[in-house]
Every structure is written in structure tokens, then in C-alpha cells.
Amino acid sequence: MNATQAKRYTDLNSHLKERFGKRVQKLTVDAGFTCPNRDGHTGTGGCIFCNEKGSGNGAHLLGTSVSEQIRQGRLALFKRYKAKLFLVYFQAYSNTYAPVERLKALYDEALAFDDVVGLAIGTRPDCVDEEKLALLDAYSKEKLVWIEYGLQSAHDTTLAAINRGHDVACFKEAMALTRKIAPEVKICAHIILGLPGETREMMLEGARLLADLGVDGIKLHLLYVVKDTPLDTLYLNGDYTCMEEDDYVETVCDFLELLPPEMVIQRLTGDPHRDELRAPQWPLKKGTTLARIQATLESRGTCQGSRYIKPEHA
Numbered sequence: 001m002n003a004t005q006a007k008r009y010t011d012l013n014s015h016l017k018e019r020f021g022k023r024v025q026k027l028t029v030d031a032g033f034t035c036p037n038r039d040g041h042t043g044t045g046g047c048i049f050c051n052e053k054g055s056g057n058g059a060h061l062l063g064t065s066v067s068e069q070i071r072q073g074r075l076a077l078f079k080r081y082k083a084k085l086f087l088v089y090f091q092a093y094s095n096t097y098a099p100v101e102r103l104k105a106l107y108d109e110a111l112a113f114d115d116v117v118g119l120a121i122g123t124r125p126d127c128v129d130e131e132k133l134a135l136l137d138a139y140s141k142e143k144l145v146w147i148e149y150g151l152q153s154a155h156d157t158t159l160a161a162i163n164r165g166h167d168v169a170c171f172k173e174a175m176a177l178t179r180k181i182a183p184e185v186k187i188c189a190h191i192i193l194g195l196p197g198e199t200r201e202m203m204l205e206g207a208r209l210l211a212d213l214g215v216d217g218i219k220l221h222l223l224y225v226v227k228d229t230p231l232d233t234l235y236l237n238g239d240y241t242c243m244e245e246d247d248y249v250e251t252v253c254d255f256l257e258l259l260p261p262e263m264v265i266q267r268l269t270g271d272p273h274r275d276e277l278r279a280p281q282w283p284l285k286k287g288t289t290l291a292r293i294q295a296t297l298e299s300r301g302t303c304q305g306s307r308y309i310k311p312e313h314a
């Protein structure tokens with residue numbers, strides 16, 4: 001039994017090890033982008049769960065260049081995991097939201113390191129066009145390139161309620177354009193479980209949608225409440241209830257069972273910052289949640305893909 005089978009799902013580390021023959025570690029950088037849902041282009045308030053940092057670590061604000069962040073990151077990751085190869089992850093805000101010349105300069109800066117095997121670029125589906133995807137296509141001939149689109153929900157009503165500023169159709173269009181212009185670029189979708197008003201069945205429709213569309217990878221997140229966000233106000237007023245860990249674990253297992261076995265599972269829960277987190281507290285023990293997901297799949301005797309139905313068009 002290999003590591004992937006042991007885990008009962010196709011995890012990113014095993015996938016990368018299979019491709020590169022050794023451990024590859026994701027190295028997160030903050031390149032100082034912004035977001036159209038904050039700067040007024042699409043909206044100003046941002047998604048209701050997002051704080052001013054937009055998932056960033058603030059390194060750019062401290063004046064640390066991408067190169068310097070990579071130098072510091074690879075030292076830390078070597079110390080912690082003995083990793084010698086890296087996938088540079090442009091995470092904060094929307095990392096294709098800039099003129100293509102600026103994107104090229106930043107991506108080139110990351111790829112200039114010999115031990116950087118590729119890029120992972122987090123963005124919104126309304127922040128790509130043919131020119132930007134052509135740039136990624138060019139990189140993908142030599143390097144591994146993942147583009148990570150935040151979809152978050154399969155329901156337009158939810159996307160409107162969380163002030164996302166795009167709909168499901170926008171995600172589908174971005175995906176189709178990526179496949180057309182940059183066929184070697186791998187597509188990862190982000191989904192949040194526990195969004196306001198969503199039942200488990202509504203969340204699982206996200207699994208069916210992504211399985212049907214054939215995305216290459218997925219990141220699942222729990223919706224947790226970050227202090228001083230619109231969601232925080234809802235929570236403090238009693239208008240939002242957080243998902244319990246039991247419910248989350250069962251929902252993730254259901255979700256995994258509906259996905260194709262080869263889809264790369266890049267994340268099964270989030271990493272809240274302790275000092276920014278209002279509620280719930282259980283996501284701070286990520287290892288416990290991951291172990292419970294594994295144990296639940298084992299007790300069910302199922303794995304990723306157990307209930308996957310291949311679409312007729314596939």
C-alpha cells in the first residue's frame with residue numbers, strides 16, 4: 001500500500017513526490033497584490049469572511065521582496081521538512097490582478113531559483129484573460145503551474161450573500177478559457193464548507209459540480225470567523241452559527257467520496273491565525289481534524305472516489 005492509498009485520498013505531497021521523485025514543499029509568498037473586490041473595481045467591502053490581509057502574511061508590507069521571501073522560506077522549509085524543491089505559492093489577495101508585465105516580472109523572479117519547480121497562483125475567476133493565461137501557458141511548457149480559482153460555493157445565492165462579486169458561471173468561463181489557452185496549466189478550485197445558509201446537500205453539490213467540470217485539484221476550507229470582518233458582526237449578533245467539527249468531518253468525507261480518485265486534494269481544512277480567530281476554536285488543532293477524517297473514511301470503508309460517477313461527456 002503506498003502513501004496515497006494509506007491516506008484514502010490523493011494528497012498533494014504524494015502527488016508531487018510521484019512527479020518529481022522527492023519531496024516538494026509549497027513556499028508561500030506575498031507579492032503585494034490587491035483584490036478587485038476590495039479596491040472598488042468589483043466591490044469595496046470584500047468577501048464577508050476576509051480581513052484586510054486577504055490571506056496574506058504581510059511580508060510585502062514589510063518590504064520583503066519575492067526573492068527574499070523565497071530565500072527565507074526555503075531555509076525554514078529545509079529545516080522543518082528537509083525539503084530541497086519548492087513550488088512557490090502566490091497566495092495573498094488576487095495574484096493575477098495586475099498588468100501582465102508586472103505578473104511576468106514577479107513570476108520570473110520566483111522561477112529564477114534552480115530549486116523552484118513551479119508556481120501555484122491563487123486568484124479569482126474574474127481576474128484572468130487570454131494574455132495572462134498565455135503567460136502561464138508559456139511557463140507550463142517547462143515548469144509545473146497550478147492556477148487556484150476561488151469558487152467557494154456552487155450556489156449563486158450564497159456567492160451573493162457572502163459578497164463574493166462573481167457567480168458560478170464566471171468560474172466556469174475562467175476554467176474553459178484556461179483549458180483553451182493554457183491546457184498544461186493545472187486548475188485547483190477552492191471551496192468553503194459551512195457558508196451561511198448552506199445545508200450539507202448544498203455543499204455536496206459543489207463536489208458534484210467540480211467532479212463534472214474535471215478540475216485537477218481542490219482545496220477545502222472551513223468557514224471560520226475572523227475578528228473584525230462582516231462575518232464577525234453576524235456571529236456576534238447571533239446571526240451565524242459555526243460548523244461543529246463532527247459535521248465538518250462527515251461532510252468532508254462525503255465530499256471526498258464524490259470526487260474522482262485522481263483529483264489532487266491540496267487541503268482539507270484551513271489554518272486560522274490564532275490571534276485573529278474568533279470562532280470556532282477546534283480548527284486550531286488541524287492534526288486532530290485530519291486524523292478524524294482519515295478514521296471516518298476507514299470506519300466507512302470508503303475513500304476518495306467511492307461514490308464518484310463519471311460524467312457521460314468525460
Ligand code: SF4
Nearest residue numbers: 035046047050054093
Ligand atoms: S476575493 Fe479573496 S482577497 Fe478578495 S475579498 Fe474575497 S477573500 Fe478577500
